[in-house]
Amino acid sequence: MKQHDIVIIGGGPAGLAAAVAAWDAGVRDVLILERDDSLGGILNQCIHNGFGLHTFKEELTGPEYADRFVRQVEERGIPYKLRTIVADVSPERDVLYVNSEEGAVSVRAGAVILAMGCRERPRGALGLPGFRPAGVYTAGTAQRLMNIEGCRVGKEVVILGSGDIGLIMARRMTLEGATVKLVAELMPYSGGLKRNIVQCLDDYGIPLRLSHTVTRIHGKERVEAVTIAAVDEARRPIPGTEETYTCDTLLLSCGLLPENELSKKAGVRLSRVTGGPEVDDSLETSVAGVFACGNVLHVHDLVDFVSEEAARAGRQAAAYVGGTSARQGRTVTIRAENGVRYTVPQRLNMTDEPEPVTLRFRVGDVYRDRSLVVRAGERELRRVKKRILTPGEMGELTLPAAVLAGLEAGAEIRVGLED
């Protein structure tokens, strides 16, 4: 069986940044496996700008942002395979991939980096009643059809869900001459970034109806209308509040789900909250030598943070195959509580000379003027005041080295909100 030091599954932003970082850390035998026609992943269909403010201090489009990393990969001569799907990963890190040129090939990897991204929650999983006509698309599928295939998916549009792709598509379709009648959101708050609500809805006069859902899809062959209703606290439609909007298209932007079918085959333990692997601060999963980064780990709002996280995964995978991993088997677990839904990482490695660790987290509701507090037992390790925290914006919190140095292996620290 062929061997590679590091096999990276996925050539989107996470996989690319991981590859570059692993190379720069000295590993020369890195292989990227990408299922699509080109590197760059979903960024290729994100032709709007707003990418790279953190990484490059400038506003790039998705393809431009991807291109920066693709060039870094090309400059280093890191090999990659396109139109190549990974069919299996074993806990021993045997990777089976399939493509037209080579057929089905097994390779053994010194380390595997999972960077498969996420998928959109489809209509069926939302249980939207009504007919099943043409014209019901997840926002990302519509985005691909418009921006890559150059197709016009609809003229009169209703959007369910205020995820970022849905918001971006509201603007995109408006600019292409479609009428976006409204965005309905089941929750009492938006799932997207504030800036997208302002730039994609408010600027175009598209109403956002919070606590509303679709209760009926009309039209046997093609969408003819959708009925929207207000929902109560239990998110059940309130009878009598129904309003029917004629439209030919319903876009769904109701959540992204990390795509971890391969991770499960590798035996990786997944978080029930994020849907992604549970990792330590080196982004190593429960399976030794298997790392995860990007949207397969947890769904991000900004690609800049994906790149940063993935670079860390790349460096740590390099350390793992180089035998210089700092991991010593002593860990501290992190528990999210009191309004904090999860943190990534979920556990920390204790080392003699700890480095600061950045925790990323999401909250489960909109919170104003709270403190984010980290505790070990009753002891307060860190407290940060937050003016506003929303589910649509990922938060971050750094644990300084001094705090980590004081922790004992086997301890649990808790991250939660307090008044």
Added chain:
Amino acid sequence: MERYDFDVCVVGAGVVGAATARELSRYDLRLCVLEKEEDVCSGTSKANSGIAHAGFDPETDSWMARLNVRGAELIRELCGPLDFAYRQNGALVLCFDEEEIPALRALYERGLRNGVSDLRLITGEEARRLEPALSEQVCAALYAPTSGIVCPFGMTLAFAENAADNGAVFRFLTEVTGIARDGEGYCLQTNRGPVRARFVVNAAGLYSDTIHNLVSAHKISVTPRRGEYMIFDQEVGGLVSATIFQMPGKQGKGVLVTPTVHGNLMIGPNAESIDDKEDTETTRAGTDEIARRARLSVPDLPLNRVITGFSGLRAHGTTGDFILGEVEDAPGFFDAAAIESPGLTSAPAIGEYLAGLIAERAGARKKEDFLAVRKGIPEVAKLPPEERAALIARRPDYGRIVCRCESVSEGEIVDAIERTLGARSMDGVKRRVRQGMGRCQAGFCTPRTMELLAEHLHIPLEKVTKNRPGSELIKE
């Protein structure tokens, strides 16, 4: 010149029409199948429970009882040579109330009378040993090991393709609008011109009353009875291994919980009589109802793992049985009308029966060159890696995965479009190779599949439809 275009014209390319055409194609008869939709398997045949019933349920001596038991035998016989997915997984009929045990016993005895083999009455505990996910409330069950699950699309396609391979002509988007007596036979008016045939088979499903009533003074009526279903992720497909029925009781016929032949879990159907034969809407009330009732059998149903829902329309007749055979006041016109459950299971037997009648009336002889075997599209991802690699070496497009959830390659999609009676729409591709049937529900593979359809049908992308005309995916 020959007065008739065809010896036999079958109206409807659902499972009954396809099975009948396939049986007729054994004979030296010129056959034609007219279908108003763009593809085979586009009505009731595409949206049902996918069960090959054992046959204990129908009243003894009814058409339903006889043809169900025979149909189940034929499905077991044919799934190999015709290459469609079938698995004999057994079924349990659950009883939740001690008082209903006599009724369960009556069902058992009816099954014996109907000729169903290996039936057993078992205790609630035995049932839970067989199926650990079952409710504690189950006090007894009827176990029918010969019950099976079948791919309704796969079976219908297999019959239709094999019929076509044996010479049957299929005409799609062809709707019968009138039928007139024409000498010894009939002239069928369609939106695409007249078709003359000596014999007619009415396999028009929900519209079998309309077709029948065009030729007979003895009117029949078929009403749509809607049933809703939910499909779960394959990851929870193993929650039950047998098909779990409920005792028909105060709440009606009961909702089933079953694995599908493709490894998903499915629940449904409820039963709602409606007026509109096109009304395949799902409803919140229906979804809630099947979930609630399925939970009586399997309390821990993972409802957060539902990937899709749909509803199907049963062609419900008023006689309580199939309406089958030559119509009294219309010689040469044969009904296969009001085919509701167990219609899918019975279909091959209906075909066998009707083809026999017609062949005899026509004085037809069996063909010597009848092709009894049909090969389906290879499921490349299910092959061992070496075989998969060998296949990809011959056909590189088998190595390019389009639908990642169901591991469907470009080559399989091309096959679906290019083969006998190939797919003409997205749904047609889906039913042939399962593209888009997985957990992302075609989110990723829609654009590429559209391109492949456009390329291989030689049509522009904006003409690609989900199913019938009017369901174009792109809005120009």
